[in-house]
Amino acid sequence: MIHFSNVFKRYESGHEALQNVNFLLNEGEMAFLTGHSGAGKSTLLKLIMRMEVATRGQVVIDGIPLNTMKKRYVPYLRRKVGVVFQDHQLLFDRSVYDNVALPLIIEGMRPQDIAKRVRAALDKVGLLSKEKMNPILLSGGEQQRVGIARAVVNKPPILLADEPTGNLDPQLSAEIMQLFRQFNAVGVTVLIASHDIDLISRMRMRMLALRQGSLAHDGVMA
Ligand SMILES: Nc1ncnc2c1ncn2[C@@H]1O[C@H](COP(=O)(O)OP(=O)(O)OP(=O)(O)O)[C@@H](O)[C@H]1O
Numbered sequence: 001m002i003h004f005s006n007v008f009k010r011y012e013s014g015h016e017a018l019q020n021v022n023f024l025l026n027e028g029e030m031a032f033l034t035g036h037s038g039a040g041k042s043t044l045l046k047l048i049m050r051m052e053v054a055t056r057g058q059v060v061i062d063g064i065p066l067n068t069m070k071k072r073y074v075p076y077l078r079r080k081v082g083v084v085f086q087d088h089q090l091l092f093d094r095s096v097y098d099n100v101a102l103p104l105i106i107e108g109m110r111p112q113d114i115a116k117r118v119r120a121a122l123d124k125v126g127l128l129s130k131e132k133m134n135p136i137l138l139s140g141g142e143q144q145r146v147g148i149a150r151a152v153v154n155k156p157p158i159l160l161a162d163e164p165t166g167n168l169d170p171q172l173s174a175e176i177m178q179l180f181r182q183f184n185a186v187g188v189t190v191l192i193a194s195h196d197i198d199l200i201s202r203m204r205m206r207m208l209a210l211r212q213g214s215l216a217h218d219g220v221m222a
Pocket residue numbers: 011012013015016017035036037038039040041042043044
C-alpha cells in the first residue's frame with residue numbers, strides 16, 4: 001500500500017532530509033513514525049501525499065509510482081489519502097458539519113449523499129450531537145475529532161496523521177489513538193507521526209524510527 005524503496009529527499013537548500021529509506025506498509029497495516037525534531041517525519045508524509053517528490057528512489061502508493069505521476073493525477077491520489085494535522089486546520093467561520101463536508105463539496109458530491117457521509121463520520125468520532133456548533137466552542141480533543149472526521153469522510157484507504165496528539169493530555173491522546181485503531185480495524189492503512197514514545201510503546205505496534213533522515217528502526221518496540 002505504501003512502499004518506499006531507496007528513497008532520498010534533498011531540498012533545494014541542499015539539505016538531505018531523507019536518505020535511503022526502505023519500508024513497506026501493507027494494506028490494512030498500522031504503524032507509527034517517530035524521530036527527533038528534524039529527523040524527516042513530515043518530509044516522509046509529504047512524499048506520500050506528493051506535496052514533495054523524492055530526489056532518488058521510488059515511492060509507490062496503492063500501486064501508483066509517484067515520481068513519474070502526472071500532475072493531473074495528484075487530486076486522484078489525494079482522495080486516497082486522508083490527513084490529520086496537529087493543529088487540525090479547522091475553519092472557525094462555519095459549523096462542525098460544514099467543516100467535515102468540505103472535502104465532499106470539493107469532490108462535487110450531491111448534498112443528500114454528503115449529509116449521509118458527514119453524519120456517519122461524525123458518529124464514528126462521537127460528535128454527532130455537535131454538528132451545528134462552531135468548532136471554536138469545542139475542546140482540543142473534540143476539535144481533533146472533527147479533524148479526523150474530515151480526513152475519513154470520503155473513506156480513503158490510507159490515513160496519515162502528523163502529531164495528532166501533540167496538544168493533548170495523555171488521557172485524550174490515548175482516546176484519539178484508539179480512534180485511529182478503530183479505523184485500522186475496518187481495513188484502513190494508518191501511519192501516524194508522533195513524538196509520544198510512551199504512548200506508542202504501550203500500544204505495542206510497529207514503529208518506524210527516523211534518525212537524521214535514515215530509518216534507524218523498524219519493528220515493535222521491545
Ligand atoms: N522546504 C524545505 N526546504 C529546506 N529544508 C527543509 C524543508 N522542509 C524541511 N526541511 C529540513 O529537512 C529536515 C527534516 O524536516 P522535517 O520537517 O521532515 O522533520 P520532522 O522530523 O518532521 O521534524 P519535526 O518533528 O520538528 O516536525 C529538517 O532539517 C528541516 O529543516
